[in-house]
Amino acid sequence: MTIAEERMDDATDEPTGDAPAAVEPGPRSRTTSALTGEGRQELSSRAGMGAKELLREVGAVLRMSESEAAALADIESDPDEDQTMIINMGPQHPSTHGVLRLMLELQGETVLRCKPIIGYLHTGMEKTGEQLTYMQGGTNVTRMDYLSPFNNELVFSMAVEKLLGIDGDIPERAVWMRMFLSELNRISSHLLFLATNGMDIGAVSMMLYGWREREEVLRFFQKVTGLRMNHNFIRPGGLAADLPAGWRDDVLDILDMLPGRLEEYEILMNGQPIWRERLQGVGVITAREALALGTSGPILRSTGVAWDLRRDMPYLHYDEVEFDVVIGTHGDAYDRFAIRLNEIRESMRIVHQILDRMPKGDFRVQNKKVTPPPRARIDESMEALIHHFKIFTEGFKVPEGEVYVGIESPRGEIGCYIVSDGSANPYRIHMRAPSFVNVQAMPHMMRGGMVADAVAIISSVDPVLGEVDR
Amino acid sequence: MEETATEAQEQMHGCPVIMSRGQKVLLVDRKDYLNVMKALVADTFDMLVDLTGVDYLAMPGRKPGAGVTAERFEVVVNLLSIQRRERLRVRVQVPELDPAIASLFDVHPGAEAHERETFDRVGSVVDGHPDLTRILMPEDWQGHPLRKDYDPGRIPVQFKGANA
Numbered sequence: 001m002t003i004a005e006e007r008m009d010d011a012t013d014e015p016t017g018d019a020p021a022a023v024e025p026g027p028r029s030r031t032t033s034a035l036t037g038e039g040r041q042e043l044s045s046r047a048g049m050g051a052k053e054l055l056r057e058v059g060a061v062l063r064m065s066e067s068e069a070a071a072l073a074d075i076e077s078d079p080d081e082d083q084t085m086i087i088n089m090g091p092q093h094p095s096t097h098g099v100l101r102l103m104l105e106l107q108g109e110t111v112l113r114c115k116p117i118i119g120y121l122h123t124g125m126e127k128t129g130e131q132l133t134y135m136q137g138g139t140n141v142t143r144m145d146y147l148s149p150f151n152n153e154l155v156f157s158m159a160v161e162k163l164l165g166i167d168g169d170i171p172e173r174a175v176w177m178r179m180f181l182s183e184l185n186r187i188s189s190h191l192l193f194l195a196t197n198g199m200d201i202g203a204v205s206m207m208l209y210g211w212r213e214r215e216e217v218l219r220f221f222q223k224v225t226g227l228r229m230n231h232n233f234i235r236p237g238g239l240a241a242d243l244p245a246g247w248r249d250d251v252l253d254i255l256d257m258l259p260g261r262l263e264e265y266e267i268l269m270n271g272q273p274i275w276r277e278r279l280q281g282v283g284v285i286t287a288r289e290a291l292a293l294g295t296s297g298p299i300l301r302s303t304g305v306a307w308d309l310r311r312d313m314p315y316l317h318y319d320e321v322e323f324d325v326v327i328g329t330h331g332d333a334y335d336r337f338a339i340r341l342n343e344i345r346e347s348m349r350i351v352h353q354i355l356d357r358m359p360k361g362d363f364r365v366q367n368k369k370v371t372p373p374p375r376a377r378i379d380e381s382m383e384a385l386i387h388h389f390k391i392f393t394e395g396f397k398v399p400e401g402e403v404y405v406g407i408e409s410p411r412g413e414i415g416c417y418i419v420s421d422g423s424a425n426p427y428r429i430h431m432r433a434p435s436f437v438n439v440q441a442m443p444h445m446m447r448g449g450m451v452a453d454a455v456a457i458i459s460s461v462d463p464v465l466g467e468v469d470r
Numbered sequence: 471m472e473e474t475a476t477e478a479q480e481q482m483h484g485c486p487v488i489m490s491r492g493q494k495v496l497l498v499d500r501k502d503y504l505n506v507m508k509a510l511v512a513d514t515f516d517m518l519v520d521l522t523g524v525d526y527l528a529m530p531g532r533k534p535g536a537g538v539t540a541e542r543f544e545v546v547v548n549l550l551s552i553q554r555r556e557r558l559r560v561r562v563q564v565p566e567l568d569p570a571i572a573s574l575f576d577v578h579p580g581a582e583a584h585e586r587e588t589f590d591r592v593g594s595v596v597d598g599h600p601d602l603t604r605i606l607m608p609e610d611w612q613g614h615p616l617r618k619d620y621d622p623g624r625i626p627v628q629f630k631g632a633n634a
Contacts, residue, residue, distance in 0.1 A: 041603045119606040294518050294580030403491045421529050432520040440583045
């Protein structure tokens, strides 16, 4: 047992000391004999939880005064355990978008507490990232948020470029192409949200429509990158290839098709009282809570905070295009739905401007140390062959340093923190996944709500478990 | 960590500020950590974006900069000021023999999950955390996978007909 683990034993003993003198030890203390002694991840029953802990769980996060929090804790701290019930929702549940497991403490049909338990899709991608070169890293990060792979690749590439010191040398065409793909990706990701949101609430036709339109965008991605998902197309230094012939017509087809379809969705969803009733006033979160919990993206914007990294801390050329940041006023599930629907329109506006401004030129930086030489050069030049061989066997070396880059993904701020020790592999790579943080806001949206609304709330957060668990 | 980054540019709450690739980094001593984080909230750095840990075991002789003594672990906190549209990174050295750091839960409730993750990944203990359990690994897992002395392990692959 290491020192860290010994300390943990001390730490886990403490809270149980605060618990009211229960006849049986709470589930928390029962597991101190587990292998590492950190205790269980599950939601503990109220009896095993001290009043002080409960107060903290409620008060600190909601930024309440102590008396307010105490009042809230009073309502809930019912010593008779039979009145409340702890149930599992997921990990195998169609509305949990993968393998999210929620433990809900219910009183009748009212959710008193909720705890998301994650890690079911954990595959150690941050550790894997340390074994791969910067060249190969894109294949790893693109699989985290599999609904917006371009944004994952983009943030990773931007971090590597900043470490290399070539972030100012990226050719204009590459920058515009990156924006172009990133916005189309936002459209496809939000279309999938509309589909799954519809499915979760029971509007099954919306699922088919959303999926159908998303497929049109993915078909375009397939034409550009060769793959529908997990493209590894945006790479340190630029992109893997130029846009294929006829790309402009394909995009215009999508842009012509979408506005009419979005209006159909509005008639189908907004015009339907059942839909509005299921979402309006459900899963409300205030701006103060959202900021305290560190949420970002549509969840933060639904509370009225106009924070969008594309506008507020511009990267690429987002400061040169016109678009509006869509915000809500109520912070409920309906606002989050409406924000994403309208963000598709804003992304289309950006794509139109990109089509007008797409410059000609290189799609990747001409730096022999980073960019592999063109295939034809390998046959004629010894140096080109050596560079090609070096880049694909040992990769390019990145100077020592550490850097954090954050961009706006469809789900919020996706960040990449890389530490380099001067070798060809990252010393440490950490991804700040927006879904990981947003999932932690669910307990505060669900508190006091109905069980049936839990499904609507999970759906409105739009988590991608691939990036929650990494 | 670059040559240019080793000099302290200025002081902030008594802690040296260095620049890392043009990004502002505050090197905070572990005993001042909680107080500095509270003071930074008053400086409008009130949003905690990310908190993570790094194990520097395989990088001996590194210099965090500004004359700060390197320790094995480092806790890295990325803060954001929405008002000033600025980012700030806080790096804290955490020694190997006593890998403990104060919890930010009371300052930034959103740090809760990040701190659990950091504990799970590199094993830095978070004092005063309300629920310090593993978050991504199973609860009976042994070791902390992102430590540099943690072997990723190999599963032997068998090939049909191979006589090796």
